[in-house]
Amino acid sequence: MNALPQHVKIVEVGPRDGLQNEKEVIPADVKIELVNRLTAAGFVNIEAASFVSPKWVPQMATSSEVMAGIDRRRGVVYSALVPNMKGLEAAIAAHADEAVIFAAASEAFSQKNINCSIAESIERFVPVAQEAKKNGMRLRGSISCAFGCPYQGEVPLAAVLDVVRRMRDLGCDEIDIADTIGVGNPRQVHEIMGQAQREFPVDRLAGHFHDTYGQGIANIYAALEAGISIFHSSVAGLGGCPYAKGATGNVSTEDVLFLMQGLGISTGINLDTVVDAGQFIARHLGRRSVSRAGNALAAKRASAE
Ligand code: HMG
Ligand code: MG
Numbered sequence: 001m002n003a004l005p006q007h008v009k010i011v012e013v014g015p016r017d018g019l020q021n022e023k024e025v026i027p028a029d030v031k032i033e034l035v036n037r038l039t040a041a042g043f044v045n046i047e048a049a050s051f052v053s054p055k056w057v058p059q060m061a062t063s064s065e066v067m068a069g070i071d072r073r074r075g076v077v078y079s080a081l082v083p084n085m086k087g088l089e090a091a092i093a094a095h096a097d098e099a100v101i102f103a104a105a106s107e108a109f110s111q112k113n114i115n116c117s118i119a120e121s122i123e124r125f126v127p128v129a130q131e132a133k134k135n136g137m138r139l140r141g142s143i144s145c146a147f148g149c150p151y152q153g154e155v156p157l158a159a160v161l162d163v164v165r166r167m168r169d170l171g172c173d174e175i176d177i178a179d180t181i182g183v184g185n186p187r188q189v190h191e192i193m194g195q196a197q198r199e200f201p202v203d204r205l206a207g208h209f210h211d212t213y214g215q216g217i218a219n220i221y222a223a224l225e226a227g228i229s230i231f232h233s234s235v236a237g238l239g240g241c242p243y244a245k246g247a248t249g250n251v252s253t254e255d256v257l258f259l260m261q262g263l264g265i266s267t268g269i270n271l272d273t274v275v276d277a278g279q280f281i282a283r284h285l286g287r288r289s290v291s292r293a294g295n296a297l298a299a300k301r302a303s304a305e
Contacts (some may be wrong), residue, residue, distance in 0.1 A: 004220035018238025051087035066092035093283035108151035141167030147184030182212030186222035206230035216251025236278035
């Protein structure tokens with residue numbers, strides 16, 4: 001087992017993965033304020049937009065407006081999902097720093113999410129990846145349903161590793177392995193992350209865990225043990241995937257930061273500012289945040305006032 005890393009990068013995905021599943025359209029100025037609060041908290045990478053078909057994911061139709069309205073901080077990477085050339089063109093026009101191409105490890109999910117097979121999606125990403133690089137963008141590959149699929153159930157490890165290799169060959173700077181529906185467990189994390197780092201440098205591999213079954217923090221700890229030092233999380237535990245029924249949000253950023261603080265692992269992020277951002281977006285959505293640490297810290301603060 002590896003020694004735990006001393007520093008981790010947390011990629012805040014709330015403004016995209018978190019909000020994409022909300023039924024009511026959230027005004028762009030609320031999304032902009034959320035991103036600005038997250039920038040102020042010290043994240044170096046925020047997934048802020050998604051240039052997908054607005055017919056498929058209506059909530060993300062304001063992505064250009066959001067990208068134009070945010071106050072950017074030097075050195076912060078603002079990422080955008082791009083499913084095809086049309087998405088990449090919009091991401092370039094919006095000055096996204098990083099293009100995120102996304103494929104699935106499950107054939108069934110690939111069809112439901114992006115209406116094509118895994119092989120077709122990779123073909124489609126060849127020119128997207130080339131063009132992103134030509135435009136000086138960072139390129140990330142996201143692999144959905146690596147731990148289980150809502151449509152086909154089990155996903156073979158070989159299928160995950162195959163997509164890791166394909167993403168690597170497309171020139172990805174970073175690859176995240178996602179538990180889209182939150183069914184994974186620490187044993188699987190050790191196995192998948194252990195094998196994936198034989199195919200791609202471990203310091204550029206990320207864990208993207210949804211917390212549907214409450215395993216997010218345990219899975220992150222297992223990934224730390226496997227040498228992973230990049231994690232995705234969502235402020236207030238927002239989220240879900242519109243094409244993965246029953247899947248709830250990403251593991252909450254506040255919980256992850258609380259874990260890292262406890263382990264003495266630095267993140268460069270101010271937890272108090274994230275707690276405020278979580279309470280801000282929860283207020284806007286008219287419901288309580290699902291972040292355990294976020295709610296506990298907010299309550300502790302309120303009782304001290
Ligand atoms: P399609 O219907 O097969 O594509 O959708 P098409 O090329 O036939 O286009 C259909 C219409 O969409 C056309 O418009 C296109 O112009 C338009 P029409 O002629 O009918 O008026 N269109 C676009 N519009 C704006 N931006 C674009 C774009 N592309 C086409 N980029 C497509 C294929 C991939 C477009 C569609 O399936 C899609 O947008 N899917 C996105 C689904 C999605 O966003 N899912 C959630 C993100 S993945 C996720 O959350 C998982 C992740 O978090 C990791 C994890 O947890 O697993 C990343
Ligand atoms: Mg996700």
